[in-house]
Amino acid sequence: MFTEAEGKSLLSAFGIDTPQGVEIAVGQELPGRLREPLVVKAISSTLVHKSDAGGVRVGVTRADLEEVTARMRESLADFGHTLEGVLVEEMVPAGHEIIVGAVRAPGLGWTVMVGLGGVLVEVFEDVAFGLAPLSNGQILDMLQELRGMKVLNGARGGVKADVPALVTLISRLAGPDGLLAALPDDVVEIDLNPVIVSDTRAVAVDARFVVG
Ligand code: ADP
Numbered sequence: 607m608f609t610e611a612e613g614k615s616l617l618s619a620f621g622i623d624t625p626q627g628v629e630i631a632v633g634q635e636l637p638g639r640l641r642e643p644l645v646v647k648a649i650s651s652t653l654v655h656k657s658d659a660g661g662v663r664v665g666v667t668r669a670d671l672e673e674v675t676a677r678m679r680e681s682l683a684d685f686g687h688t689l690e691g692v693l694v695e696e697m698v699p700a701g702h703e704i705i706v707g708a709v710r711a712p713g714l715g716w717t718v719m720v721g722l723g724g725v726l727v728e729v730f731e732d733v734a735f736g737l738a739p740l741s742n743g744q745i746l747d748m749l750q751e752l753r754g755m756k757v758l759n760g761a762r763g764g765v766k767a768d769v770p771a772l773v774t775l776i777s778r779l780a781g782p783d784g785l786l787a788a789l790p791d792d793v794v795e796i797d798l799n800p801v802i803v804s805d806t807r808a809v810a811v812d813a814r815f816v817v818g
């Protein structure tokens with residue numbers, strides 16, 4: 607397993623937009639360059655779904671950081687995890703939450719999945735699949751298969767998502783020269799959950815790389 611920050615630096619090396627962030631030890635001072643509002647995320651080698659154990663706090667100021675970290679340590683302890691440090695990130699502008707995932711099947715390569723986050727994926731299972739390497743046209747076709755595509759296009763007064771930025775992000779992951787093709791064989795699964803797509807950006811705010 608890669609840490610979230612390691613996964614994000616890999617994404618970033620392939621041109622995939624990720625939030626500015628820094629890993630710090632508990633009690634360590636936050637370097638100056640991050641802009642508020644901040645997001646604080648638990649680092650703990652035993653924790654997979656951070657929010658389930660109170661391991662994510664959004665809308666945090668620098669002044670709050672110490673208290674938020676102390677509470678996070680207590681909350682993780684209640685769930686049997688140890689807080690090893692925190693990843694402090696800039697909060698990205700609100701948008702649509704999209705899930706992008708990929709699973710490696712031995713001998714077959716990568717199956718890529720895209721879906722609209724939250725209730726649409728969990729309840730309606732509104733997802734589309736494709737096999738890497740994917741062309742931009744194939745990525746767009748996958749997105750168009752989603753019943754929730756209307757939501758991305760700003761239905762009912764919602765934010766109109768930057769769909770081209772989302773296509774670019776998926777292409778940098780699953781295109782012919784994308785990250786998937788460059789990963790070592792022992793990486794078997796990737797989850798970008800969520801990618802936040804606003805009217806100007808598509809940003810991977812969470813990254814999980816599973817080593818088999
Ligand atoms: P988990 O391990 O629980 O999946 P995430 O890193 O996905 O943790 O964070 C949980 C939620 O917090 C995300 O679904 C997103 O809504 C929000 N979030 C996380 N990071 C950011 C960020 N940098 N900017 C804005 N929202 C964020």
Ligand code: MG
Pocket residue numbers: 799800812
């Ligand atoms: Mg997540």
